[in-house]
Amino acid sequence: MPILIVYDSIFGNTGQIARAMADELNTTHQTRLASVQEARDIDLGGLDLLIVGSPTRGFRPPPEIQEFASRPDLSGRAATFDTRIDLDTIEPAPLRWVVQAGGYAAERLARELSEQGCTIVGEPAGFVVTGQEGPLKPGEAERAAQWARSLVEAVPETGVG
Numbered sequence: 001m002p003i004l005i006v007y008d009s010i011f012g013n014t015g016q017i018a019r020a021m022a023d024e025l026n027t028t029h030q031t032r033l034a035s036v037q038e039a040r041d042i043d044l045g046g047l048d049l050l051i052v053g054s055p056t057r058g059f060r061p062p063p064e065i066q067e068f069a070s071r072p073d074l075s076g077r078a079a080t081f082d083t084r085i086d087l088d089t090i091e092p093a094p095l096r097w098v099v100q101a102g103g104y105a106a107e108r109l110a111r112e113l114s115e116q117g118c119t120i121v122g123e124p125a126g127f128v129v130t131g132q133e134g135p136l137k138p139g140e141a142e143r144a145a146q147w148a149r150s151l152v153e154a155v156p157e158t159g160v161g
């Protein structure tokens, strides 16, 4: 069951989350981890699961990963995640509502992938950083590994690849 995890990351936190997922899935599945730049040259055919993640910036994914999510050769099962700021750290407090209401990258990526013909598995997931540049909130890497595990448990093996 070949899995590809593609991520964008400016300060490295989303990269850490993606790595935690890859380390978890690698124990049972053929899993490749690629930055969005590396993914440009990767053939997306024959995957059993594609996982796409990015930071949330201005309520949406950064341009490079949005570009990836609109590739015409996307198909098959896909799941999305993002990193986002811990709402409790935002001051003044009313701004928290604005950030939450603005939305997050994972939902937008899922919508885009779905429009390209992918079947979205699992719920888009958000993992939290405690400052704009990080670090990740304690326990988020472990939660990411569990989320990734839950995806493959939900996806039947096809024997492809």
Ligand SMILES: Cc1cc2nc3c(=O)[nH]c(=O)nc-3n(C[C@H](O)[C@H](O)[C@H](O)COP(=O)(O)O)c2cc1C
Pocket (backbone or CB within 6 Å): 008, 009, 010, 011, 012, 013, 014, 015, 054, 055, 056, 057, 058, 059, 060, 083, 084, 085, 086, 099, 102, 129, 131, 132, 133, 134
């Ligand atoms: C310019 C900018 C815009 C941001 N916009 C949002 C946002 O709309 N919502 C949010 O929850 N976090 C926002 N953040 C926090 C980012 O999500 C955080 O920097 C990111 O998760 C770090 O991931 P990375 O280390 O992989 O780049 C923003 C950060 C920056 C620098």
